[in-house]
Amino acid sequence: MAKIAILGFGTVGSGVLEVLRTNADKAARRAGQPVEVKYICDIRDFSSHPDAALFVKTLDPILNDPEVTAVVETIGGTKVAYPYVKAVLESGRHVATSNKELVATHGAELLALAREKGVCFLFEASVGGGTPVITPMYQCLAANNLSEVRGIVNGTTNFMLTKMEREGMDFEGALKLAQSLGYAETIDPSADVDGIDAQRKICILASILFGRHFYPQNVAARGIRDVSVKDIALARRQNAAVKLIAWAKQTEDGPALAVEPMLVPRESQLAGVDDVFNAVMVRGDILGDVMFYGKGAGKLPTASAVTADVLDALRNGGSIHESLFWTDSEPMEGVYEDASPADRYVRAEGGAAAVRAVFGDVEILDEADGEIAFALRGKSVAQTRALCEEAARQDVRVKNVLKWLTL
Numbered sequence: 001m002a003k004i005a006i007l008g009f010g011t012v013g014s015g016v017l018e019v020l021r022t023n024a025d026k027a028a029r030r031a032g033q034p035v036e037v038k039y040i041c042d043i044r045d046f047s048s049h050p051d052a053a054l055f056v057k058t059l060d061p062i063l064n065d066p067e068v069t070a071v072v073e074t075i076g077g078t079k080v081a082y083p084y085v086k087a088v089l090e091s092g093r094h095v096a097t098s099n100k101e102l103v104a105t106h107g108a109e110l111l112a113l114a115r116e117k118g119v120c121f122l123f124e125a126s127v128g129g130g131t132p133v134i135t136p137m138y139q140c141l142a143a144n145n146l147s148e149v150r151g152i153v154n155g156t157t158n159f160m161l162t163k164m165e166r167e168g169m170d171f172e173g174a175l176k177l178a179q180s181l182g183y184a185e186t187i188d189p190s191a192d193v194d195g196i197d198a199q200r201k202i203c204i205l206a207s208i209l210f211g212r213h214f215y216p217q218n219v220a221a222r223g224i225r226d227v228s229v230k231d232i233a234l235a236r237r238q239n240a241a242v243k244l245i246a247w248a249k250q251t252e253d254g255p256a257l258a259v260e261p262m263l264v265p266r267e268s269q270l271a272g273v274d275d276v277f278n279a280v281m282v283r284g285d286i287l288g289d290v291m292f293y294g295k296g297a298g299k300l301p302t303a304s305a306v307t308a309d310v311l312d313a314l315r316n317g318g319s320i321h322e323s324l325f326w327t328d329s330e331p332m333e334g335v336y337e338d339a340s341p342a343d344r345y346v347r348a349e350g351g352a353a354a355v356r357a358v359f360g361d362v363e364i365l366d367e368a369d370g371e372i373a374f375a376l377r378g379k380s381v382a383q384t385r386a387l388c389e390e391a392a393r394q395d396v397r398v399k400n401v402l403k404w405l406t407l
Contacts, residue, residue: 001033001034001035001036002031002033002034002035002036002069002070002314003036003037003038003065003067003068003069004035004036004037004038004068004069004070004071004072004310005037005038005039005040005041005062005068005070005071005072006037006039006040006041006071006072006074007041007042007059007071007072007073007074007075007081007084008041008042008073008074008075008076008081009040009042009044009046009055009074010074010076011299011302012074012098012125012299012302012303012306013040013042013072013074014299014303015299015300015302015303015304015306016037016072016074016303016306016307016310017037017040017051018300018303019300019303019304019307020035020036020037020307027307027311030308030311030312030315031310031311031314031315032314032315033314035310035311035314037054038054038065038067038068039054039055039056039061039062039065039068040054040055040056041055041056041057041058041059041062042055042057043057059084059087059088062088063087063088063091068093069093069094069314070093070094070095070096070310070313070314071085071088071093071094071095071096072095072096072097072306072307072310073085073088073095073096073097073098073099073102074097074098074099074306075099076099076101077099077101077102078099078101078102078105078106081097081099081102082102082105082106085097085102085110085121086110086113089110089113089114089117089119089121090113090117092117092118092119093119094114094119094120094121094122094310094313094314094317095110095114095119095120095121095122096120096122096123096124096125096306096307096309096310096313097121097122097123097125097126097306098123098125098126098129098302098305098306099123099126100123100126100127100197100200100201100204101200102123102126103123103126103200103204104126104199104200104201104203104204104214104215104216105200105215105216107123107204107207107213107326108207108212108213108326108327108328108329109328111321111324111325111326112325112328114318114321115318115321115325117318118317118318119313119317119318120309120312120313120316120317120318120320120321121321122309122310122312122313122320122324123204123309124305124306124308124309125302125303125305125306125309126201126204127153127201127204127205127280128153128278128280128292128294128296128305129155129278129294129295129296129297129298129301129302129305130294130295130296130298130300130301130302130303130304130305131278131280131292131293131294131295131296131301131305132292132305133205133280133292134204134205134208134324136282136290136292137149137205137208137209137282138208138323138324139323139324141282141284141287141290142323143286144284144285144286144287145284145285145286146209146282146283146284147249147250147283147284147285148209148247148248148249148250148282148283149202149205149206149209149247149248149249149280149281149282149283150245150246150247150248150249150270150280150281150405151245151246151247151270151278151279151280151281152243152244152245152246152270152273152277152278152279152280152296153197153198153201153202153246153278153280153296154192154195154197154198154201154244154246154278154296155183155275155276155277155278155295155296155297156178156183156184156189156192156193156197156276156297157192157193157195157198157223157224157244158243158244158273158274158275158276158277158278159174159178159181159183159275159276160174160175160177160178160184160193160224161174161224161227161232161241161242161243161244162274162275163177164227164229164232165232165236165241165242168229169229170228170229171224171225171227171228175189175193178192183276183297190223192223193223193224193225194221194222194223194225195221195222195223195224195244195246195259195260196216196221196223198221198244198246198259199216199219199221199246199259200216201246202219202246202247202248202257202258202259203215203216203219203257205246205248205280206219206248206255206257207326208324208326209248209255210248210250210255210326211326211327212326212327212328212329213326213327213328213329214248214255214257214329214336215331217331218331218332218334218335218336219257219258219259219335219336220258220259220260220335220336220337221258221259221260222258222259222260222261223244223259223261224244224261226261226399226400227242227261227400227402228347228399228400230347230366230371230373231345231347231373231400231402234345234347234365234366234373235263235345235402237365237366238263238345238365239265239266240263240264240265240266240271240404241263241264241266241271241272242261242262242263242264242402243261243262243264243270243271243273244259244260244261244262245259245260245261245262245264245270245405246258246259247259249283249338251338251339251340252340253339254336255336256336256337256338256339257336258335258336258337258338260402260403261402262402262403262404262405263345263402263403263404263405264405265404265405265407267407268405268407269281269291270291270405273293276295276296276297276298277293277294277295277296278293278294278295278296279291279292279293280292337381337382338381339380339381339382340380341378341379341380341383342378342379342380342403342404342406343375343376343377343378343403343404344375344376344377344379344384344401344402344403344404345365345373345374345375345376345400345401345402345403345404346359346362346373346374346375346376346398346400346401347371347372347373347398347399347400347401348371348372348373348374348391348396348397348398348399349370349371349372349396349397349399350372350391350395350396350397351367351372352364352367352372354394354395354396355372355374355391355396357394358387358390358391358394358396359374359376359387359391362374362375362376362377363375363377371399376401384401388401
């Protein structure tokens with residue numbers, strides 16, 4: 001029998017215990033042996049919990065027990081999770097985690113440590129929640145040269161944009177609804193609405209795609225605070241939807257990646273991904289485009305992915321890291337940008353004459369209530385930035401810029 005420990009008994013941690021007990025027979029077949037939770041580490045008081053005997057407040061009892069062969073980390077963040085996970089791996093035990101911040105910040109180091117110790121460091125649930133994305137990328141698509149990944153990886157913002165499109169809610173109204181339903185943090189929702197959560201996730205996907213570590217501070221991330229109902233309505237007139245897209249691709253100048261709200265043409269499968277669902281599209285040279293779709297969060301979907309990692313680790317051991325691995329790299333100055341020209345939608349305050357004086361003979365999409373929306377064709381990020389800076393000097397206030405997603 002395999003004995004495991006759970007670090008952190010919140011939503012996902014409690015879900016792992018539930019999944020292992022509900023599907024005990026299935027877990028045993030997958031792992032090749034019965035799997036039992038022996039410890040749950042959490043500093044809070046669970047003395048009245050039905051499983052109170054399992055709880056410990058420090059990592060020491062787990063590290064000192066040779067029966068424990070795998071640990072699930074669902075604490076979140078890095079302050080406590082990083083030293084705990086590092087200590088567990090150094091002790092020669094497998095780790096499965098749903099912690100995207102931990103993987104995006106320390107993934108290369110922890111993967112190298114796992115390989116050194118002959119154990120697993122697995123993190124399928126860190127991107128896509130219960131939707132498998134990572135394992136297919138490094139395993140099922142191994143015969144392909146992967147050149148690009150793009151997707152909707154934050155269910156909260158996708159839910160908000162869906163409400164803004166379907167019901168005409170403004171940003172604040174959609175955010176309050178998301179908070180009331182538990183999709184967004186009530187105190188500080190910035191990780192979702194400012195693209196920070198998606199930024200960490202695209203770093204993980206890019207690290208798999210390119211085989212080296214990418215740091216969040218080197219990835220430009222812009223959330224949906226500037227997206228208005230007017231933007232969404234005008235996008236619909238252009239046969240497109242507004243979605244928060246995390247993307248990474250190989251360009252002539254090297255890797256480029258970012259998180260940004262984009263106009264997604266209706267011909268793209270990503271345009272039809274609504275509510276709290278996630279979808280990730282991977283492009284390979286042999287298979288072409290493959291999309292993975294499903295719920296990106298939630299107690300049991302995420303717990304199912306973490307549990308599957310534990311079972312894979314128990315059955316296959318450190319051999320998993322013959323294919324799941326990337327090298328370390330140093331953070332760089334600035335961010336990775338795609339220098340190639342692209343079409344963009346721009347909304348600004350100012351008349352057509354003032355806009356054309358700065359941006360040239362652009363295609364006007366709409367002009368009403370002192371605002372003008374227009375298409376800016378074939379400009380790079382640097383060129384667009386320079387034009388927006390010049391617009392500010394000419395008293396043309398740019399309120400939003402959205403790049404068209406190319407298929």
